[in-house]
Amino acid sequence: MAIKPRTDLSALFDRAKSALRLDERIGEKPNLASKRTQNLKGRVAKGKPVVSVCPYCAVGCSTLAYVSDEGKLLDVEGNPDSPVNGGHLCPKGSAIFGLTVNNARWTTAKYRAPYATEWEDKPLPWVMDRIAARVIESRERTFVREKDGKRVNHTLGIASLGGATFGCEENYLLGKLMHSLGVVSIENQARI
């Protein structure tokens, strides 16, 4: 049986390359980008990257928050230097910029008085004082010194839920505060 001559694909390709001027059309050639594309700048080109952390979960992905010279937030991306996320963010973390900069975001403290049907704006110091007063009142009302003949010194009327953005120092202080109040229900949001 006669053996068919093998087709030299590389020779064919070379011929096609010169006939179709492929060198000018494919590959990493600057001529592939239009003038308009060449003049485009990235949305963070003028931004200064500030290292931050995703506010959502206990994975603790590091972010780069790009800010303008005027201090305006331009965008938030994953931090490539982070050993935790290596520049990536999950869909929730990718939405940090939208969470921060959007017209529907509340930027004032809201308070709804007992039996009221409407929320009202209150200054932050007023809200902090109110929370402190309610914590003290709840603790006084529910504090138990002894139970079944044993000293317990606790309150089951207050629970503490921390956030993923708390650092070691903040968590330490929160733990100290809650334990000193006698709180035993202490959690720190999601965990891995």
Ligand code: SF4
């Ligand atoms: S929510 Fe997503 S991006 Fe944010 S810390 Fe968790 S895994 Fe990372």
